[in-house]
Amino acid sequence: MVFKVLVLGRDLPLQTGFLNRVSGERVTNQLYNTLGVSLGIATNEGHKDVSTVLQLWSLPLDERLNGLTKTFTKGHRGVIAIVRSDEIEFIHSLLRNFSIQPGPNLVIVIVGNVQGAEIELLSKIPFNTDSLDVHTNAISEDVISILSDQLRKRDQSNEEKVTVVFMDESQCPLFEPVMTAGHEPECSDEDIDEIRSILINQGIRVVGDSCVVELAEGTAWISLRTGTVRLEPIICSYCERDCKRQTNICIIAVDTGWATQEIGQRALLTTAKILALSDRNLPSHVEMQLQRASLCSHFELSPDLLDDEIPTEITTPQIRRAFIGRTLLEVASERVKEGKLPQKAYNMLKRKLTSLQKS
Numbered sequence: 001m002v003f004k005v006l007v008l009g010r011d012l013p014l015q016t017g018f019l020n021r022v023s024g025e026r027v028t029n030q031l032y033n034t035l036g037v038s039l040g041i042a043t044n045e046g047h048k049d050v051s052t053v054l055q056l057w058s059l060p061l062d063e064r065l066n067g068l069t070k071t072f073t074k075g076h077r078g079v080i081a082i083v084r085s086d087e088i089e090f091i092h093s094l095l096r097n098f099s100i101q102p103g104p105n106l107v108i109v110i111v112g113n114v115q116g117a118e119i120e121l122l123s124k125i126p127f128n129t130d131s132l133d134v135h136t137n138a139i140s141e142d143v144i145s146i147l148s149d150q151l152r153k154r155d156q157s158n159e160e161k162v163t164v165v166f167m168d169e170s171q172c173p174l175f176e177p178v179m180t181a182g183h184e185p186e187c188s189d190e191d192i193d194e195i196r197s198i199l200i201n202q203g204i205r206v207v208g209d210s211c212v213v214e215l216a217e218g219t220a221w222i223s224l225r226t227g228t229v230r231l232e233p234i235i236c237s238y239c240e241r242d243c244k245r246q247t248n249i250c251i252i253a254v255d256t257g258w259a260t261q262e263i264g265q266r267a268l269l270t271t272a273k274i275l276a277l278s279d280r281n282l283p284s285h286v287e288m289q290l291q292r293a294s295l296c297s298h299f300e301l302s303p304d305l306l307d308d309e310i311p312t313e314i315t316t317p318q319i320r321r322a323f324i325g326r327t328l329l330e331v332a333s334e335r336v337k338e339g340k341l342p343q344k345a346y347n348m349l350k351r352k353l354t355s356l357q358k359s
Contacts (some may be wrong), residue, residue, distance in 0.1 A: 001050060003151045004075050008098055009082040010090055010296075012036055014111065016060045017175035021054060021140045029177035033250030034103045034285045036060030036292065037072065038177070044148035051149040054078070061097060062292060073098055078105040078147050082172070084111030084298075085121060093125040104161040107147050110354040120164055125164065126315060133163045136146045140171045167354055176248060191267035198271055204278055213277045218296035220249070220277055225271035229277070233294045240302040247293035251276070251286055284332065329353055 009015040016038050020027050023040030031037040040056040055077070059069045079100050083091060091108060100106065114121060118136055125132065128268075135142060143165055150163070197204050206224075213220040218234040228297065229249040236245060241289045251273050276282055332349055335341035 001152060002053045002055065003077040005054045005056050005078040005080060005147065006073055006098070006100075007056050007080045007082065008061070008078045008094060008100070010061055010094060011082075011084065011174075012058075012060050012292075013174040013176045014084070014172060015082050016177070017173045018080070018109070018140060018143075019056050019058045021172065021176050022144050032177045033248060033289060035068070035123060037064060037069075041141065042144045044144055049150065052152060054144060054148065054151075056080075059098070060292070061094065064086050070098070078107070078151055080109060080143060082109045082111060085110055085114045085117075088121060088124040091124070102162050104150050104153075104163075105147070107143055107150075107163045107165060109143055109165045109167055109172070111167050111169055113169060114166055121166075122164065127162050131161055133161060135163070136167045138165045138167050138171070138265055140167065143167075185264070186268065187225050187227075187264065187270065189269045191264050195224050195267055195271050195274075199274060202275070202278070205273060211274050213274065215277065215280070215290065215323075217290045221246075222270065222272060222274050222277070227266055227273060229273060231290065231293045233296065235294060235296055235299055236304060238302055239298075240300050241294070241297070247289075249286065249289050249293065251282075 007019050008014050014031065016029070019038050020029075022042045028039035028040075029036065029038045031039075037060065038058040040058070042054045042056055044052040044054070048298045051220050055073055059072055062069065079095075081091060081094060081100075083094070088110065094108075108125070110121060115137070118134070119243075122132065122134065135146065145164065146163055192209060195211075199206050199211055210223050211222045211224060213222065215231070216234075217231065218236075219232045221230045221232065222228070229251060230246045232246050236243075268334065329350060332341055336343055336346045353356050
């Protein structure tokens with residue numbers, strides 16, 4: 001028996017960590033860096049001669065991709081909603097965002113070190129507590145087993161029933177996929193020296209074997225040897241939490257590029273990435289990654305900061321929302337006006353997005 005199951009949440013690395021944990025090697029994260037989507041397969045053999053296969057779709061909570069991600073929800077039979085213990089009040093809005101109705105095929109996973117506090121936390125869940133089926137001290141595989149049992153049942157007359165699972169953080173480690181290197185070999189020491197010379201002449205900061213580009217969203221570090229791009233979000237610098245993070249940014253090469261005798265192909269691609277970041281001349285999929293990486297649902301402004309040390313984007317949320325809230329179509333329209341995108345391509349994109357929204 002095969003069922004499609006959505007894995008939803010407010011913390012994408014937490015969702016992806018759960019999916020990778022229960023799927024093992026049967027997982028793909030190829031769409032993570034562009035769309036925030038990961039796919040996995042989990043099986044359950046614990047019911048006589050019936051084998052249950054769950055197709056797991058981890059989807060991002062991202063307004064800019066709302067129309068696209070809703071198309072991924074079609075045909076689902078079950079939902080796993082993963083939240084931290086301090087995010088319980090957001091469960092209702094999370095489900096509403098994906099048009100999910102509570103029912104017996106919904107499993108709410110609450111992650112955190114909450115032993116002894118389960119009863120207090122249950123009172124915060126926006127459902128009738130009498131209809132909750134609660135499991136404590138669970139492991140990640142228990143969630144698959146519980147949901148598989150529910151999906152196999154033909155009689156689901158109790159439509160108000162919702163399963164709640166409390167899970168320790170050690171059972172759901174964070175996971176952010178790192179893009180694997182291509183077949184092109186790493187840059188040689190000679191290539192790195194050539195790249196460094198080009199960048200310094202362009203006034204770009206180089207630190208050892210890495211290049212540093214300051215962006216509105218944070219600091220981008222580009223490895224001169226591999227070409228990998230990592231973003232340190234600026235919001236982390238003003239947060240009192242200790243979970244400072246770096247996010248991998250995927251910049252896709254659309255062709256094989258040029259090659260010379262003096263410098264290899266990877267070195268040229270790396271240089272092109274750095275100059276594109278420095279000039280902010282980036283494709284839309286990279287812009288979306290930067291915007292998503294600069295957000296954090298756990299941000300708490302550090303009380304030790306002085307007012308004149310805090311950027312306006314942090315203290316004035318509506319300005320930040322205006323900065324990051326542009327749709328893909330709005331970005332494309334601006335590029336048409338700047339002469340960076342043909343009108344024909346814009347019209348095709350508009351028709352495609354309109355078709356997706358209607359579907």
